């Protein structure tokens with residue numbers, strides 16, 4: 246058999262379902278149809294069509310796939326529209342005030358299209374080229390905003406939970422290495438790890454506990470520290486808790502200070518906490534998933550005075566930089582701490598090929614294949630600039646304050662705190678009742694009714710075991726009038742509860 250006679254094993258016809266030059270016309274056509282469909286979604290008045298159990302059950306069946314459906318693109322979009330798009334939750338709608346979801350800025354969408362179609366993976370230079378520099382420069386910029394030194398560095402992550410995971414991993418491994426000479430990355434777990442304790446406020450994010458468990462330390466390794474009337478960690482209580490842990494023979498290794506707690510937007514007192522963590526030689530991590538971006542504002546800069554004393558910082562651009570999910574970063578003051586996650590794989594980033602001019606970001610990440618999420622932040626900075634974002638943040642803070650002033654003296658409401666960021670926690674407290682159990686039922690009724698009728702999406706949370714309502718305001722296009730309107734709806738639903746019970 247000569248070379249020419251080797252049979253063709255694959256069909257040589259072009260696979261025009263793959264994105265390539267030949268399929269570009271199709272991409273343009275499909276994109277136009279997609280835009281038309283999304284435009285309808287953005288044209289809707291309500292944040293949600295409303296909750297109807299018949300429709301929910303139908304959607305569950307419609308979501309099924311047997312792996313070999315044969316819809317045309319147009320049919321599939323129409324199908325998806327009914328199943329999902331038309332009843333998706335609209336985070337840009339001013340009556341959506343529930344969770345930390347933000348409307349997104351236009352340049353971020355353009356950047357997403359570029360990053361997704363080119364599909365750059367940023368883990369190694371040979372996949373990423375100059376995208377590497379774009380991520381590095383965004384990291385450098387945000388480290389600068391926090392007054393981190395030139396030795397600082399960072400990496401994009403999937404979210405605050407992953408960033409907090411990296412922080413606790415570094416805290417654990419750094420402590421083990423410095424105080425016990427144990428290299429956990431190489432040798433794994435050793436007995437003393439079960440004595441390691443991490444301190445955070447009792448209002449800190451649950452991912453601190455979850456990550457402690459994932460890192461082999463367990464939920465019990467996390468010691469909740471009391472908060473004051475402003476929902477901030479009480480530094481005295483922190484010191485007492487550390488002393489108690491030591492007396493019990495355990496080992497305090499880290500403090501997590503929250504800049505913007507998820508429920509109350511409160512800022513832990515960083516200057517005092519950093520003194521304590523320094524005295525006890527503990528790692529200081531700042532969880533700024535929610536509040537971190539407020540470093541860009543004039544109104545909140547003051548809270549960040551001692552941020553440069555932190556060892557590491559979590560910041561979520563998909564919460565308070567108006568970016569699509571995912572977009573988050575983990576920053577460390579001393580770049581060398583990335584040694585606790587680095588790995589040199591022969592096929593990707595062999596150590597002997599290290600090249601300062603062509604860095605491999607994988608050395609800093611717990612992920613391997615990784616999206617080019619930094620592009621949307623970079624593109625936003627290049628076009629809108631950080632001042633636009635800062636104005637948005639000041640606006641949503643202002644809105645939270647307005648709601649606070651509106652209800653603080655209203656006997657129908659009880660406010661849990663004065664908002665420091667853009668959340669406000671309160672409950673409807675109908676007159677003549679003094680029982681928390683009743684208030685719990687009324688407030689849940691209000692929240693569920695407003696959601697199910699597609700009128701407004703409000704969150705709920707617990708304070709001292711009792712149910713409260715929560716506005717999370719991340720939409721700069723919202724208005725006081727509209728928010729006051731939602732308050733009226735809450736009153737109406739509260740009245741309705743009374744009349745049917």
Ligand SMILES: *Cc1c(COP(=O)(O)O)cnc(C)c1O
Nearest residue numbers: 404405406450507532534535561
């Ligand atoms: C939202 C939040 C997190 C978790 O971030 P994800 O991006 O959702 O993983 C962590 N900490 C705080 C304070 C948060 O508000």
